[in-house]
Amino acid sequence: MVRPLPALLLLGLLAAACGGRAYDAAKAPPKVAGLAALEAPAARGRVLMRALRCGACHEGAGPVDPAPALSKVGERLDPDYVGRFLVDPHGVEPGTVMPDVDRSRSVADRGADAAALVAFLFAGSDAPAAVDLGAGPDVGAAGREHYERLGCAACHAPLAGIDGDPSGSAPMADVAQKYSLEGLRAFLLDPLEHRASGRMPDLALTPAEAHAIAVAMGAEPAARRDAPDPAFVRRGRERFVALGCAACHEGVVDEEPNNAGALATLDPTSETGCLSGAAGSWPAFDLDEGQVADLRAAIGAPSAPDEDGAIVELMAARQCFACHARGGLGGVAAARDRFFTTEDERTGSASRLPPPLDHVGERLTPTWLHKAIAHGQEQRAYVTTRMPGFGASFAHELAPLLGAADATADPVFPAEPATEEERRAFRDLGMTLVGDQGLNCIACHTFGGESVGAMAAIDLAATTGERLTRGYFHRYLREPTRYRPDTLMPTFFAGDKSPLPELGDGDITRQIDAMWNYLAEGRNTRRPRGLRSPPVVLEVGDRPQILRRRLQRTGKRGISVGLPGGVSFAFDAETLSLHQVWWGGFLDASPVFHGQGSGEARILGEYVAVLPLGPTFVTELGDDDAWPSATRRELGQELGGYDLDAAGAPTFRYSLPGVNVEDAPRGSATGGGEKVALVRKLRLVAGEGTPSRVWLLLARDARIEADGAIFRVGKGLGIEVTGVEPVVFRGDEQSELRVPIPLGQQPSELSITYRWLEEGR
């Protein structure tokens, strides 16, 4: 259903009804969260000036937070809401930093202005197309959980229905009214695109997370809209310019806004103007007394803050202190503590609370620090709350200040290894120290994505070299609690003595530097001793499992097949032969799935029968002939492929010159014995001019004995053939079980059953 732009109707009526009377606008002071961390009035005033964007109109009023981008409001916001907001900003959105731009206007003018502005701002865009990502109580509940756990609740008040509203919450509009579902989702997914200031940072939400949060906040799908009257749009544009909107909202019109005069030329105690509290043709901020005092203090302050002061102001302006402590300020407030959770409680409070930022400029490399502030951080997978990204421009301000404030003189590092031999020895020293014969760092820390024990403290190899400064690494290892009083990290070098004096001459600096050098090689460096790749056990459930990777004994063209019931086999696609049959577990794929994957899959079965590698079919063979040694390729044999039956088990197709073979190994619980037998059905179809029979080699072993219909092979394998009578060929050392298969016009069919007859390997 298409509806007219509702704000236009509503506001038109409002204007007509109220005529030229003055408008009694609601008054609510702007709310800028984070100010509580600041003690000095001038400091609070400077942060306020930035948030209120004084510098957008007044030269010399310092930097401003960019105002929201208006180019896409039509895709995000509800026009009705925007109309009401423009009529009475502080009534509709108490706490907003947007001023009521001109209180001298009559109510009729306000209504007309708002209607025209809405028409202008929403022209050229319709409501976004609905993308259904689901609704319902589950989605809402997931959204609430995301809101609490991922970081929204670190700054904002908890969602209605969740008890308690910790003080100091960042203000939030009635988003269910303000945004459409699609609009809120788009905003949450990329807040910096819409609000470049970064006051609302980017939590790197997935679409599903953003959607669930938007649902939990009560946002509704947008209604389609008519295009507004072009005359109204033109009027809106005129009013946008005349009211000075462009001073803060950039990129909408080309006209330069009027400058309201340099700050230095203004009288902060004047009875008119922004600080006066009087109504007039200037922007009304509805400041409270404290805010006015703070602003006056800032305006009167002799100079800019020093480095530390600037850091504190920037951190307050973005509410960094809601999560992080630095210099005795901030940290997670008791009332919000429950919103900081972890996937892994074993590493103590560090596993759930954001780290303190004391020394952060010493700790992190400049590149990493910038990246973390601008784009967020995800090195601690176990911390549920996400470090969001505040955008590059904020990072460009804050990161260099932190780096300068925290700079610490480095120790004298050991000399670089001079030769390749020295380099290797130095690296081996680092590797030994990290491993289980050294400091055993891997007992607690993940290493290149792998961990030995239950604890999974921050990955040592993934980012150490890029993330941490070398100097900090040295100091931290010598004295971890100086940096993290609550850390579980042991002090290995207490009393300036190495616990491992026999390594690297016991020189602590050399030992630490060797670890640094080794870890800086990154995730794919050699594994330290004691770190084993965890097995990748391929389990066979209801369906057969297939793995075409290098298999022990069979080689690189092995096709391993695990069948339900506990019997597995390997078909060698290079020689076209059933090469191994085993009972028990299927495979450990770790050697082919980890690292470079250059190992071979390991058979997990307890009872393994190894059969001869092919070619197992030959077309010409005398009774006394040894089995030919030619390759199957030399014999013109080819692999056609395999088909999977409805259950997922393969039937192999291959050919000898003039003969097509179908080879279907299946598990059979009725094959006799305690274990599931492998029953292999063979079907041979001969073309014209083919020999009258082919030979199939089933087994080669020192011991092959007939036992009734069963041939015992080696220690435990029993082979039974039905359809054709096998023969035992006795060689000098080994015997062979051979099957002469007659070929005719009808397909030749035979069945071969493999059983494990007795315990043993």
Place this chain on the structure above:
Amino acid sequence: MRTSHALALTTALLGLPTLSAQELGEPWGTAEAESRYYRVVEIGLPGFPELEAGSMCTLPDGRLAVGTRRGEILLASGAFDALPTPEVTVFASGLDEVLGLGFHDGAFYAMQQTELTRITDRDGDGRGDRFDNLSDVWGFEYYHEFGWGSPVQPDGSVTVVLGLSESYHYKARYRGWAFQITADGRSIPIASGIRSAGGVAPNEHGVMFYVESQGPWNGSCSLKHLKPGGFMGHPISFGGYAEPLGATLGPKPVEPETPSRLVTEAERVPELVPYAVVFPYRKMGQSITTFRPDRSGGKFGPFEGQLFLGDYSLSLVMRATTELVDGVWQGACYPFREGLGNGILCVEFGPDGKLMAGGTNRGWPVRGNKRHILERIEWTGRTPFEVERITVRKDGFLLRFTSPVDPAACIETSRYQLSSYTHIYRQGYGSPEVDQTTPTVRAARVSADGLEVEIDVDGLVLGHVHEFDLAGLRSADGEPLLHRHAYYTLNRLPR
């Protein structure tokens, strides 16, 4: 893992030696600026915590098919949606590192390491149930024998390129060779001399190219024309000429001498095919991988018809353009987007012009620290000021830009800084840049629309990479280029 392979085990998937993280090239430093024009959206496939994309293709119904190093073919619907919440089904599993995946006539063509396999779903239940071996003529026995497959061509054929044994040796038949595998399963040798390929596909003109990695006989990574009957430069694969199929390619070429220059040896070895586009090591990737042309009709921005390709080590995506000059392929490469999270092994365009990039970061050094994700690069609609492409002229080059240049600034010849160099063509691993020269720009002419600048250059050198530093150029709006560098490999001048 055999101890006798210790040497080989220190070499990489794409043939690079094991490097430490510190040895990865420096970032371009442009990721933040690039993000204004091209955003990267992470896409996980639910239910696949160990996603390691080795190949991709987009299906006619808009789904994304992913061939993985773990041997699956996964079908994801919704991966290209504006709000991607993909649903995934398993079409096939248990394959051997799918490093080439195509779809043709209702069937998948998977280049798994052991063979090229056609996989069909006969009963229509969404799982492949017939696996036809189209070719397994090559030897597959040793460590590091990686093979890559092209998309299926209109005639139903697939071209496969086969890396050497242990990345250095010819220990199994046809390692270092390329074959065209026809729809009926015939294997036709195309070329020898491959070292360690990183992908194979038609270039933007429909001519089959492959990706070669830095190493022996390759001073740097490059795109090469898979010229039928050609020799791609690494003579260890000459053993294949004695094999039954290899003999049909022609007589064994003359052995190149080492150390030398490729232009010198091409005089002696007529089959030797020069690098079409050299990617200077570290500046432009360290192990470049599979490319795809942009056929989005502008939905991916101003680079329609160009090649896009990733790099495994440095987690970035680059552009390349090629042209046929005097019968020889050559062209240029350009930085595009860095700061991806994974080691990129494959890229693929979706139906609406978004570029999916996938890969892994296990086993070898990779800058990106995220694994088991796909990353989708999408155009924000803002056009960066970039060198759109460089093509060669008799007396220099034609530079085309994505938006008009400032004519007053761009006729100043001093704003074009050129350098040229080549690499040693040798048996040893890689090469520094050698034989440096400094060509000079004699004249620069700006087209009426401001989109093209023709430069006359003194000192062009055949066989050299011509590196452009265009930091001094400005757009009509006064903006500098998003990326100041471009690299043109000059094999021939137009007659």
